[in-house]
Amino acid sequence: MSIGHTLLGLLESGPRHGYDLKRAFDEKFGHDRPLHYGQVYSTMSRLLKNGLVEVDGIEAGGGPERKRYAITDAGVTDVERWLATPEKPEEYLQSTLYTKVVLALLTHRNAGDVLDSQRSEHLRSMRILTDRKRHGDLADQLVCDHALFHLEADLRWLELTAARLDKLRAEVAE
Amino acid sequence: MSRGRWAGDLAMGARFAFTGGREGWIRALLTGVGVGLGVALLLLTAAVPSILDTRHQREAARQDYLLSPAKIPAADDTVVVAHTDTVWHDQDVRGRLLQPEGAKAPLPPGIDRFPAVGEMYVSPALADLLKSSGTGLLHERLPGKVVGTIGDSGLIGSHELAYYAGSEHLAPLIGKASVERIDHFGDTSDQGSEPLDPVLLLLVLMVFVVLLTPVAIFVATAVRFGGEQRDRRLAALRLIGCDGGMARRIAAGEALAGSVLGLAFGVGFFLAGAQLAGSIELFGISIFPDYLTPSPVLALLVAVAVPATAVLVTLFSLRRVVIEPLGVVRTSGPGRRRLWWRLLLPLLGLLMLAPMIGKGNSGGNFNPYLVSFGVLALLVGITALLPWVVERVVGRLDGGPVSWQLAVRRLQLSSGTAARMVNGIAVAVAGAIALQMLFSGVDADYTKSTGKDPSRTQMEVDLGSATAPDGIAGKLRETRGVRQAVALSETSFAGRPAGTEDTVQIMVGDCTALRELVKISACRDGDVFVSSAAFADPASRKLMTPGHTVWVDPTYSGGTKGVEARWTLPAELGRAQVRKDALRTDLTGLLVTPSALPAKARPSLSSSVYLLLDPKVPESDATEEVRTAALRAAPLANVWTWQSTQRSTRYDTIRTGLFVGAAAVLALIGASLLVSQLEQLRERKKLLSSLIAFGTRRRTLTLSVLWQTTIPITLGLLLAVVVGLTLGGVLMKMTAVPLRVDWPSVLSMTGFGAAIVLAVTLLSLPALLRLMRPDGLRTE
Amino acid sequence: MNAPAAPAGSLLTAEELRKAYGPTLALDGAGFSIHPGEVVAVMGPSGSGKSTLLHCLAGIVPPDSGSIMYAGREMATMNDAERSALRRSEFGFVFQFGQLVPELTCVENVALPLRLNGTSRKEAEKTALDWMRRLEVDDLAKKRPGEVSGGQGQRVAVARSLVTGPRVLFADEPTGALDSLNGERVMELLTDAARSTNAAVVLVTHEARVAAYSDREIVVRDGKSRDMERAV
Incomplete structure (x- = not known):
């Protein structure tokens, strides 16, 4: 299962924080195997590097990583391709x-x-x-x-x- | 097993008869209608005695002639009645003139007061007829204007044409025409109707057996509608734990419920039919609805026998069926049918009929039970023989086009079902053929020669002794459509004025009229001739001696007083040779020209005018003109139409009854054929659709359906002809009538059977075409 | 979503088929195409319209609108007699059940389509027996359908569908009533026989293992068809 594509897909409905992403993933797909925070951050940085997501903003005064991610057009295309394959x-x-x-x-x-x-x-x-x-x-x-x-x-x-x-x-x- | 369980099983079966969705309802309805039609016919049969009886009672209640020769003197409780019956275009009109002679004069049934002179009470049917156009001549004939209607109690049928008219100078005519004085209406001498002669009784019995046997078979078929579905349902019940006995009882309950519904339907049909019966007229006979009262015993028999038959037939059809939880197994398997026991029944029938051969001519009586059961055994024997015949013949069929192959193969697989379908038709046709043969054989006996020659005269106006013929003959001669009219009068003379039995006939007419009777060259008014056919006995001869003195219209010993006119015979009596085609064949005395007879003798003459019609005027028109003219000139005249033969009307009724009955029974069976045909087609819906899918022509399938009915029907009809001819032959032997096959009736009856098949096929065609639509393939 | 214009060399092509049964829209713009010698599976859930598609393609029911071209001829303009004749001579049919005439023997059933085309009985039954031999049921020739097993009966039906040498064979759930072993054997025999005569097979099924005998599949859903090969 591709966690990257899944997280991308979750971002399609609107920008989210890493924390929200983990919660949404766990709720819909995690079932008995919740996602580690580390996994979320490493995946998001890979997606960021590939230009599939961008940082929409950083919440001030919060915890260690309060970045908010948004999906790019390339990201949307990637999700589409993945679903069709x-x-x-x-x-x-x-x-x-x-x-x-x-x-x-x-x-x-x-x-x-x-x-x-x-x-x-x-x-x-x-x-x-x-x-x-x-x-x-x-x-x-x-x-x-x-x-x-x-x-x-x-x-x-x-x-x-x-x-x-x-x-x-x-x-x-x- | 407790009685409660039994009732429970039956009740469960009864529920199954009506539940089961649309299919279940349709099946119950079909059974109900089928059994109902049968029940209605049975009830109708059960009502026949009551119909005959009621008609007879009504007829007796209005009887208006004296059975004893003694005359009644005029009093205030007497009425003089004159019969003025007439005929309007082959319909009999009962006419009566009434002249009450006092305040206590008896009223005939159906009217509440005497019509005054110039007034008339008419039956509703006559009132309707008079209102219709083209009845001017009938109006002229009826003596008065309509002031009221005759009630049902005065009529024997709803369509009877009858009237009562008031009159005032009837009394002097008593005894001279059909005029009588009576002091009550109705036949009080309880002599009943004359018993049917044995041959007629045999015919009536036959008609009933022949008509009722197929009805019984029909009822038995009707309760088997939907048999295959029922078997499947019973199998499903076995699966959830019913034992074999319970299954059978449930099946019996189902059949019982269906037949009870059928009983209800039947009563409904019967009542509706009775209302209808009141409004129609068949063979000149109409009835009132209330005549159709089934005799209670027979009705009870129907009510018990029909459900009992239903249950028995069901159990019988399950006899070789083992209802297993996973399906129905027929233990009979493909075992061939055996012939020997199937021949037993018809042989038994012949055996029962054999002892009565030749009884008909010696006036002997037939044992009605032996006859009925013998015929029944022969006819029911067909139902035993037919499955064997169908199986054998169909088993040999092969080859032919696809439609033929489809039909033959299907018949081979289920020849029993096919035979069952046509059993009823075969039995009905066989019975009808036998009866027709018997009828045509007895025909000669019941069609009597009248000794009259319609080429010499076509109508006779019988004036009786009330009216002198001369003026009337002239009037009739001037009537449209009449070519010739001659008057002949008759009386008699003796050697003494009274107290003698030796009399000689006197025939009076002018020379023209006499020439219609005898060959005479010279004739003048005043001549008297002796007929060449005069009695050869010396006493009569002596009376006809020329110059002898005789008395015309003598008083017979013990009889009413005659005119006793003294007459001296002329000195010269010519001899007249009777013509071979004489108007009268009974010329046994003198032929007299009018002025030769003394005037005093005239009142004793009884006269008739004989008419030849003009062929250029349509006969029915001329006939009505003459009747009208005759009645206007002489209200009490009787008008006859001459025919060479006269058939017993009772025989006619039986014959037409058979025709109509056979037609009704065949139509009924056709209906059941149609129902089972449709049921079969429905069961094959999928197959038909798939055959159509791979390109089968609709014509091929239609033809195969036609073959499928035609083959068993043909075999059934062949067997029916064989049995019918045999039975007919035996019956003719019984009545000692020379053996003769009435091929036209054989052909018409088999033709009728064949027409039913064609009709059934045609009627099932729309359903077939609908089922052949490819929609049948849809499962989603 | 709809099938594209008729591809070159196709034997039977349908476009924009619409068919309603009362208020139910069974086909709503479906398309189809098949080449000679091709086996095409028509898949889809129950009630999707796949049987209706088959009935339209085979000329059993006329569509309300749309075009069906068979060998260069427009079937929508043919009358019932012409379509029947086409079914008799050019098409073969195998259904799930209810197709063998119970009164006829197996060989007579197989010979029936030939007889409908006017072949003499003797000749028709000889050809029929040859086909029964190919489908390994020649020993059942004299038996009636009621006396043979479901698998045997279906093989008889396949023999019947092929006996006229049809150019298109329509099979509607041909193994629906059979167990897997019998079903597979019927499919093997059916596809082998069809390939050997270069007949096209339209195979309506909801079973993947039956559809696996096809060359490609189309999916029907809500009356619309989807040609998977072209869609990918």
């Missing part, structure tokens, strides 16, 4: 996909498109596996089936998510 089909990528879907919703992009392109990417892999299976021996078939079933599970989850997008949109928006 399907993940390489592999096991346990739901968390990344989930993040993408939620971010798409948060940034008012079409979450269905995210799902469709991901499905397309999965199918590409499945076609290769299916073809291998058809021309391979039994061992090949078993190995391919294992992979196929996992990929199918991803896609099922995707379909289910797609079907629940409306509900998710409502929850995310609150």
